[in-house]
Amino acid sequence: MNRTMKLLMLSDIFVLTGFGLIQPIIAIYINGGGVAGGSMLSAGLASALFLFTKSLVQLPFGHYVDRQSDKTKWLFVGTILMAGVPLIYVSASSIYHIYIAEVIYGLGSGLAYPTWLGLWSANLDKGQESFQWSVYSTATGLGTAATGALGAAVASFVGFSATFILAGVLCLLGCIALFYLDYKNGWRRIMAMLVPSICWGGGNSIRKLSDLLHGKGRHNFGLCLYGLAKPSFIYPPKDHKADIYPDPERLSKGE
Numbered sequence: 001m002n003r004t005m006k007l008l009m010l011s012d013i014f015v016l017t018g019f020g021l022i023q024p025i026i027a028i029y030i031n032g033g034g035v036a037g038g039s040m041l042s043a044g045l046a047s048a049l050f051l052f053t054k055s056l057v058q059l060p061f062g063h064y065v066d067r068q069s070d071k072t073k074w075l076f077v078g079t080i081l082m083a084g085v086p087l088i089y090v091s092a093s094s095i096y097h098i099y100i101a102e103v104i105y106g107l108g109s110g111l112a113y114p115t116w117l118g119l120w121s122a123n124l125d126k127g128q129e130s131f132q133w134s135v136y137s138t139a140t141g142l143g144t145a146a147t148g149a150l151g152a153a154v155a156s157f158v159g160f161s162a163t164f165i166l167a168g169v170l171c172l173l174g175c176i177a178l179f180y181l182d183y184k185n186g187w188r189r190i191m192a193m194l195v196p197s198i199c200w201g202g203g204n205s206i207r208k209l210s211d212l213l214h215g216k217g218r219h220n221f222g223l224c225l226y227g228l229a230k231p232s233f234i235y236p237p238k239d240h241k242a243d244i245y246p247d248p249e250r251l252s253k254g255e
Contacts, residue, residue, distance in 0.1 A: 001132055004123045004181060008116060009136050011177035013143045015079060018170030020144035021151030021163055022086060029089070029160050030098060037095035046095075046102045053106025054113070062114035072181045075115040079178055081108025083171035086164040119181075 001009075030038040030046065065074055081104055088101040124132055147170075155163045 001125070001135070002123055005120060005132065007177050007181050008120050008123075009139060011079065011174040012116065012136070013140055014170050014174030014177060015082060016140045017143035017147040018086070018167040018174070019082075020147035021154070021167040021170070022089070024148050024152050025155045025160065025163065026089075029155075030095065034160060035092050035095050035098055038098075042095045042098070046098050049099055050102040050106045050109070053103050054110045057107055057110025058114050061110055062118075065115050065118065071115050071119055072178065075112055075119065075181075076175065076178050078108045078110070078112025078115065079171070079175050081105075082112065083168060083175055084108075086168035086171065089164045090161050090168075 026046075027040070027043040029035075030043040031040050032038070061074075065071055068074070085101050085105045085108070088097060088104070092098050092101065120136075151163055151167075154166065
């Protein structure tokens, strides 16, 4: 089993065990007054929304992603969407928020599932396919079983919100595992999201510092530096106020 397969399996263990915390209690949360308008019927509709959205997305997307060289990107996007679902549960006040969360869950799963299967299948060792699938199924099954019991216990003693937050943290750990599938490009994608595009001449990728000091990049880089420094000119530090704005009486005395 190579490095890619180990990371894929580790990611799925975190994600599936995270949602394993939620599955035994979500219907109780909805029906027990956790959100306005919740009932057994609405809990069933929420589950149906997830499955319907996932089924609607994954077939055409699976056909699309087969032709893409950078599959890791889509797996990361899908898993991030899924990781946000437990956090929506925490802040949900209406059954419609749960419905939205289930649609997002279905969308994320529809992006992640076919991509994950494609990457896993491409890395299977010839002659060990059944064994490696069994290792994956056993690991995720044991993890989900353990967190199923744990989720009910946490919800009973601490509350639903703590359970949802713990599930979200586990899903985020699954995202971090995927990040290491493509370590170099993963950093580039994260920095591209964090750094405003104006600082990089309107491009979508991170440029080297030397590129910023030439042509349009130098101009935009200078604008960014000016924007950061400008408040210090408008609002001088209080400790230096006397030096910047001297007392007129002291000036008249020649001090």
